[in-house]
Amino acid sequence: MKTISERTLSLHLKEMELDGLVKRTAYTDKPPLKVEYELTEFGRSLIPILNGLHEWGESLAKRAQLEFSETDAV
Numbered sequence: 054m055k056t057i058s059e060r061t062l063s064l065h066l067k068e069m070e071l072d073g074l075v076k077r078t079a080y081t082d083k084p085p086l087k088v089e090y091e092l093t094e095f096g097r098s099l100i101p102i103l104n105g106l107h108e109w110g111e112s113l114a115k116r117a118q119l120e121f122s123e124t125d126a127v
Contacts, residue, residue: 066090074099 057065069075074096080087092100 069096 066075066077070077070090073093075090076093078089078091080089
């Protein structure tokens with residue numbers, strides 16, 4: 054998996070917060086600053102959709118590998 058910069062991650066989290074997908078909680082009572090993110094109810098509603106997309110991708114990858122194996126055997 055590729056890594057992303059802290060800035061890119063921060064921008065994406067901010068965008069998801071504005072879209073109502075994640076909730077940001079900042080703990081500022083003592084240093085160092087601690088920030089946690091959690092999915093909102095709206096964000097959690099995407100889980101079944103993302104799981105379906107994942108399953109579709111897995112089946113597509115298996116299909117592509119099978120087709121590659123068949124052409125490689127020729």
